[in-house]
Amino acid sequence: MTVNETQTDKIDASCRVPLLVLFGGAALWLVVGSLLALAASLTFHMPDKFGDCPWGTYGHLQPAADDALLYGFCIPAGLGVALWIFARLGQVPLRGALVPVIAAHLWHVGVLVGLVGIFVGDSTGFQWLEFPRGGSALLFFAYLLIGLWALMNFSGRREVGMFPSHWFLVAALFLFPWIYSTANILIVGWPVRGVVQAVIAWWFGNNLVFVWTSLVGLGTAFYFLPKFSGRPLQTYFYALFAFWTLLFFGSMRGVPAGAPVPAWLPTLSSLNSLMLVVPVIAIAIIGWKTVVGAAGQECKGGSFCMVKFGYVAFILSALLLIAQSCPVIGRLTQFTWFGTAQTQLQLYGFFAITMFGAIYHILPRAVGIEFAFPKLIRVQHWLAMLGVFILVASLAVGGVEQGMKLNNPAVAFADSTKAMLMFLRVSTTGLLFILLANLLFALNIFVMILAWKWSLVKSVFAFVISPLNKTEVKA
Amino acid sequence: MKNGFVIFLAAFAMMFTSWSAFVLGPQLQLGREKQVPVLNSTEVYPRSRPGEANQGLQIYRVNGCAACHTEQVQQDGVACDLVLTSVGKNEAAVRNAFEDGVKQNNWPLTPSQDLQVKGSPEILLHNVSKEIAEAASDKITAAGGKVEIHIVAVGPDIARGWGLRHSVAEDFLYDNVVQLGSLRIGPDLADVGARLADANWQLLHLYAPKSVVKDSLMPPFRYLFETRKIGDAPSPDALNLPSGFTPPAGCEVVPTPEAKKLVAYLLSLHADVPLYDAPFTPVVVAKP
Amino acid sequence: MWILVLTLTLLFLGAVYFDRHSGWFDKQVYSPYANAVMLDSYQPKSGASAAAAQGKRVYEQICGVCHGVDGLGKPGQAPPLAGSDWVIAKGHNRLAHIPLAGINGPITVGGKSWNLGMAAMGAALSDADLAAVLTYIRSSWGNKAGEVTADDIKAVRASMSRPQPMSLDQLMALPE
Numbered sequence: 047m048t049v050n051e052t053q054t055d056k057i058d059a060s061c062r063v064p065l066l067v068l069f070g071g072a073a074l075w076l077v078v079g080s081l082l083a084l085a086a087s088l089t090f091h092m093p094d095k096f097g098d099c100p101w102g103t104y105g106h107l108q109p110a111a112d113d114a115l116l117y118g119f120c121i122p123a124g125l126g127v128a129l130w131i132f133a134r135l136g137q138v139p140l141r142g143a144l145v146p147v148i149a150a151h152l153w154h155v156g157v158l159v160g161l162v163g164i165f166v167g168d169s170t171g172f173q174w175l176e177f178p179r180g181g182s183a184l185l186f187f188a189y190l191l192i193g194l195w196a197l198m199n200f201s202g203r204r205e206v207g208m209f210p211s212h213w214f215l216v217a218a219l220f221l222f223p224w225i226y227s228t229a230n231i232l233i234v235g236w237p238v239r240g241v242v243q244a245v246i247a248w249w250f251g252n253n254l255v256f257v258w259t260s261l262v263g264l265g266t267a268f269y270f271l272p273k274f275s276g277r278p279l280q281t282y283f284y285a286l287f288a289f290w291t292l293l294f295f296g297s298m299r300g301v302p303a304g305a306p307v308p309a310w311l312p313t314l315s316s317l318n319s320l321m322l323v324v325p326v327i328a329i330a331i332i333g334w335k336t337v338v339g340a341a342g343q344e345c346k347g348g349s350f351c352m353v354k355f356g357y358v359a360f361i362l363s364a365l366l367l368i369a370q371s372c373p374v375i376g377r378l379t380q381f382t383w384f385g386t387a388q389t390q391l392q393l394y395g396f397f398a399i400t401m402f403g404a405i406y407h408i409l410p411r412a413v414g415i416e417f418a419f420p421k422l423i424r425v426q427h428w429l430a431m432l433g434v435f436i437l438v439a440s441l442a443v444g445g446v447e448q449g450m451k452l453n454n455p456a457v458a459f460a461d462s463t464k465a466m467l468m469f470l471r472v473s474t475t476g477l478l479f480i481l482l483a484n485l486l487f488a489l490n491i492f493v494m495i496l497a498w499k500w501s502l503v504k505s506v507f508a509f510v511i512s513p514l515n516k517t518e519v520k521a
Numbered sequence: 522m523k524n525g526f527v528i529f530l531a532a533f534a535m536m537f538t539s540w541s542a543f544v545l546g547p548q549l550q551l552g553r554e555k556q557v558p559v560l561n562s563t564e565v566y567p568r569s570r571p572g573e574a575n576q577g578l579q580i581y582r583v584n585g586c587a588a589c590h591t592e593q594v595q596q597d598g599v600a601c602d603l604v605l606t607s608v609g610k611n612e613a614a615v616r617n618a619f620e621d622g623v624k625q626n627n628w629p630l631t632p633s634q635d636l637q638v639k640g641s642p643e644i645l646l647h648n649v650s651k652e653i654a655e656a657a658s659d660k661i662t663a664a665g666g667k668v669e670i671h672i673v674a675v676g677p678d679i680a681r682g683w684g685l686r687h688s689v690a691e692d693f694l695y696d697n698v699v700q701l702g703s704l705r706i707g708p709d710l711a712d713v714g715a716r717l718a719d720a721n722w723q724l725l726h727l728y729a730p731k732s733v734v735k736d737s738l739m740p741p742f743r744y745l746f747e748t749r750k751i752g753d754a755p756s757p758d759a760l761n762l763p764s765g766f767t768p769p770a771g772c773e774v775v776p777t778p779e780a781k782k783l784v785a786y787l788l789s790l791h792a793d794v795p796l797y798d799a800p801f802t803p804v805v806v807a808k809p
Numbered sequence: 810m811w812i813l814v815l816t817l818t819l820l821f822l823g824a825v826y827f828d829r830h831s832g833w834f835d836k837q838v839y840s841p842y843a844n845a846v847m848l849d850s851y852q853p854k855s856g857a858s859a860a861a862a863q864g865k866r867v868y869e870q871i872c873g874v875c876h877g878v879d880g881l882g883k884p885g886q887a888p889p890l891a892g893s894d895w896v897i898a899k900g901h902n903r904l905a906h907i908p909l910a911g912i913n914g915p916i917t918v919g920g921k922s923w924n925l926g927m928a929a930m931g932a933a934l935s936d937a938d939l940a941a942v943l944t945y946i947r948s949s950w951g952n953k954a955g956e957v958t959a960d961d962i963k964a965v966r967a968s969m970s971r972p973q974p975m976s977l978d979q980l981m982a983l984p985e
Contacts, residue, residue, distance in 0.1 A: 089740055093730075093738055093739065093740045098743050100744055102740070103584065104589060104706075108588050109585055208525065212528075228544060238552050240699065241551060243699045245551075249539070249540075290531070294538070300543065303840065306690060306701070307547065308690070309840050310832060313830045313831040314542060317826050324812065327812065328812060383704070454677065564867075564938075674841075797837060797848075800853055
């Protein structure tokens, strides 16, 4: 083994326990979130069965499902991947891994407190911010610790140059505490007056669901795509340009057109959304130039496939977002399932699938154990792709249809909901596929955790029964 | 970019811009809003909600009603109606002026309208632009008639009766949790207190949506109600359910305090007052 | 590079869009209105219809509580206004005194005697609002009497030196 390889092994091993906690909890919340989303979807097909208990209503199930996906899976997975990428790019192992481990546990406890809070009746009522104060405080504190550790690792890096992944991930690390604390203080803690609450909630939702996930997901993609394709990121200039324009225009949007706020807010928001065309073009060019025609790995349903699919999903999701801000299309799709479709494409189709690809690559290297069911990885990938496609396509088309009916006053409102039922049935099928894919993912992760714990037990046992050295025995 | 600090500074600057535009700006502009005067009146708007309705808002929040319902009316545009209030002394002159305007100046008529001036008050021109309304007003006033230009809001939400004008910041001034909503799986609720003012209908709809709205997708909120045995006499609060939804014999369905508070909140939702930033001419429906 | 040119072009178009639609940060300009001038031009002039709607609103908030939203009165609270001679009298003077001064002692409405007393519920209203309410009750529920203007109310107020609740005799002593 060369010196470089042992160094890499050390780096990977240093991240082992934090990653196991982060990714293990993330896998659990992913499955929980899919189950809740499936239940929420079922309430439309059998509304009467869900009326006896508050926990069974759509108003409890859907926010819980969304938050479980975002806070339970997306953020911890992103943090774990960021930790590992910093360590690898900087060629410095993660020191003091106990702190991120504790922070990761705190994070998962926070998610649990938050989800229970939603069901018990403490939801704050704002989308993406439903967790009650106790849960959000835990999440904030845990994120600070992990972010701090990642930044310490980054600043202590041996490899002084910065890669594009660094820019994206560092920016994301700073973004979350700012937006999360602002939103929680100004909406939940000491609420501002009136409709300003809604504006801050929109700002927060956009910055978390679109900007943060895009930054982390693209940072991950810009690490793995060159690695798998076997050639460096093409080109540095486009990556720099994409970073600045995505961060600037992406964060200055979020207020929907026609909102009950003075006209400058939705106008500013729309024009920045339209400007997003520019980073999307740049990102498409980067992806095309880096991947197409490169003599890299074959795509066999493994990590490379997943990161590529996630990348394309990002471009599509951003295009849908831009479309929603155009005056004509936006008027049609506002208040419809189209927005849900775009969000699911962003969170699951882009971010989650990119994270799957990253985790399947990272975890065996960090833990030193291969996945127990490698063939299931490919099955999971196909199920996830199929599920996302069905879910997003059905909700997007259904949303457009719903919008056309809503905008036609001659059509009774009941007809617009009736028209949606067929699309909702199809979307439930998509959710089912996604649930199956998530179960397979969780299966691989949990078995690996068990295998690692078993190997720990075995090594302790081996140490205990090993024959003592002569010098250790006192005469 | 080799320097981490440079990235941090520039990223900080961008996030600061975003924060200033969407957090600081709106707070400075709207955060200290007070009541505003109602158009053509000495009243102020909004009135603060009674305590039960405020508690109902919390129940609305906790049950996630905003996941399916919005509380914001949208308006696509604004138009004018020309209303004839008096034909004056020379009815024929007014009629001629009107016919003249329609033929020569292309004043638009609604499909069911003819050129007869039937008597006042009557809407002569509906949903026309301001220029046409003002020109028509001048022409008919010159012929001796008295007209009024009414401002009307235009849009599918308005046409559906979901509100009389678009929602503005003042509508949410006293909401301690603003529940605007983002999906219309159910109808918009901004003006539901004016549209469906019957507390009994609201309670029935919460308990068994399908009993009042055919094919409703809304889940029945049965846990907000109590099904109990009828005591000495039926409770005055008991719901009057249609057949197919009645409780078992000898039982009655009574709303819990939460249900009553939620209904009080729903009935307090009004967006039918003209304001400077959402002008329209309120019209009184003639009483029989 | 071409992508920078594209960005600058889009920014320019965005600025034009902002100029047209944003109302330039004016707090009162909302989405269908392009700017403050347009908003100002669409303010409705207060005509008869506006006054009628205003009258209805004030009535329902203040008078309807006792006199009923349908004008039929409530036994033990207030007499009916529908068909009441006091309301549809040709002149408005006696009618205007009632909400401005209040009533003390028995009063006959529709053949029945009512002795419940009435506070000066209209004393706090502006001239325009009280005029609107009186116009509203004079033209609703089958009542067909002429309108009352804000100037009329102003004149009545000016003629009242120290408003005390009026008795039936005092009311009948007034000109109609």
